[in-house]
Amino acid sequence: MVTWTVHPSRRYGSHPGPWAFAHRGGSALAPENTMLAFERAVGLGLNYLETDVRVTADGVPIAFHDRTLDRVTGLRGRVATQSWDALSRTLILGSEPVLRLDDLLAAFPDACLTLDIKEARAVRPVIEAIHRTRSADRVCVAGGWDAWLAAIADACGPALTTALGWRALTGLLGAARLGVRPPRGLATGPFAHVGVDYGRLPMLADARTGARLVEMAADLGIGVVAWTVDDAATAHRLIDAGVAGVITDRPDVLREVLIARGRWVPRGSAARRSVPSGDRFSGADGDELVGAPS
Numbered sequence: 001m002v003t004w005t006v007h008p009s010r011r012y013g014s015h016p017g018p019w020a021f022a023h024r025g026g027s028a029l030a031p032e033n034t035m036l037a038f039e040r041a042v043g044l045g046l047n048y049l050e051t052d053v054r055v056t057a058d059g060v061p062i063a064f065h066d067r068t069l070d071r072v073t074g075l076r077g078r079v080a081t082q083s084w085d086a087l088s089r090t091l092i093l094g095s096e097p098v099l100r101l102d103d104l105l106a107a108f109p110d111a112c113l114t115l116d117i118k119e120a121r122a123v124r125p126v127i128e129a130i131h132r133t134r135s136a137d138r139v140c141v142a143g144g145w146d147a148w149l150a151a152i153a154d155a156c157g158p159a160l161t162t163a164l165g166w167r168a169l170t171g172l173l174g175a176a177r178l179g180v181r182p183p184r185g186l187a188t189g190p191f192a193h194v195g196v197d198y199g200r201l202p203m204l205a206d207a208r209t210g211a212r213l214v215e216m217a218a219d220l221g222i223g224v225v226a227w228t229v230d231d232a233a234t235a236h237r238l239i240d241a242g243v244a245g246v247i248t249d250r251p252d253v254l255r256e257v258l259i260a261r262g263r264w265v266p267r268g269s270a271a272r273r274s275v276p277s278g279d280r281f282s283g284a285d286g287d288e289l290v291g292a293p294s
Contacts, residue, residue, distance in 0.1 A: 009159040011138040012112045013190065016265050019245035020254045021048040021114060023228050024065060028249040032072065033063040034096035035107065041251045042108055045266035050114040050247055052143070053101055053122045060084035061101040061125035065118070073098075080121065101126070105133040110267070114163070114193075114247075116143030123148050127155040136160040142193050149189070162189035164222070169193070172222075173203060176213035187220040191244065194224050196234065204238060214242045232257050239263075 007013075025037025026044075033051055041049055052065040057080060069075040069082065073090050087098045105113065113135070115126060122144075130136050130152075137159040141152045146165030153162050164172065168186045173194070175182035194213065197205040204210040204226050217224050223244030229235050230250040235257045238246060248254045258264040 007158055007161075009137055009157075010161060012140050012161040015047050015112075016263075017223075017244050018239050018258070018263060019048050019225075020046050020251060020258060021050045021225070021227075021245055021247040022046050022251045023050050023247045023249045024063075025049060025051065026249060026251040028230065029252065031093040031096045033065060033099060034092050035099055035103070036096050038104060038108065042111060042267060044251050044255055045264075046111075046251050046255070047265065047267050048112050048114065048245065049104075049108065050116065051101075051104060052116045052118050053126055054079045054118050055121045055125050056084045056087055057081055058083050058085075059125055060087075061122055061129050062087065063099040063101055063104050065116075067118070080119075101129045102132060105129060105135045105139075109135075112138045112140070114140045114142055117141055117148050117152070118143065120145075120148060123151050127152055130156050130160070140191065142191070146188060161191070163191040163193050163225070164189050172217065172220075173213070176203070176209055176216055179212060182216055182220065184220060187222055190222060192217055192222050192224050193227060193247070195227055196229060204241075204243075207237070207241075210238070211241050218242065229254070236261075 022041030024032035025034065026041045027037060029040050030037035038049055051063040053061050054064040055061050064079055066072065068078050072092050075090060090098050092098060117126060130139055136156040140161035140163055141149050142163035144165060146167045149162045149165045153160050165188065168188045169192055171186045172182050172192055194204055197203055202209065203213065214224050225245040225247060226238045226243045227247035229238065229246050229248050230253065232253055235246050235254055239261065246254055255264060
């Protein structure tokens, strides 16, 4: 069983687990990383939302996954070359506007958010957005290099939660693959976001390796959060294995899994205690390094 103590200044992690995370807001139910997607996830009762952070040419942090605009907008080229003024008039998949991080954080003040930090340029804008919205206690930063996440944590204080950065996560995954005990210094945060597989390298997809990973992480006080899981059978298997949470494009499916298990905790419910462990839209362009939900 995975257990850890929630820091008293945090809301993030205070809900009974396992947790259901809406990946990019639930990108199988609405255009990814849009207000509509997050509204639908919240409407389903999810307490946890996941998004990506990129930064415009003029320093505005936005909920956006890809390095380039090509896949999900009518524009071409890198996000970093466009101003917020230009992107504010741009639609995701032809229907929903690009979303500022500040607006997302402010829109759901009782929701917890995981922010995947996609680039070094995002560190300072993310810190400023968290300060402006006073949201540190309900935010976890993830999906970036260890130094990026540490810089955000240092600036935002102990109320902020961090997942393992890429370097620490790679060490933990390597230990699980080899069956060797990971050094305790890898425990730089209370969560490890782990893919079901990494290309041809199975991780949680392999039952034996996955169970070993969850056990090793638990020994370090780390809860494993699995991504990206859209089918009920895999969700059941991973919850049985002891994962702390599941990131999904299908929050409707995961909700039904947790209801069937008697583990559904709807939006607004919280408990300060140790925590046990439609048509689809187009997928990611695959530019992540190890550790970031795809």
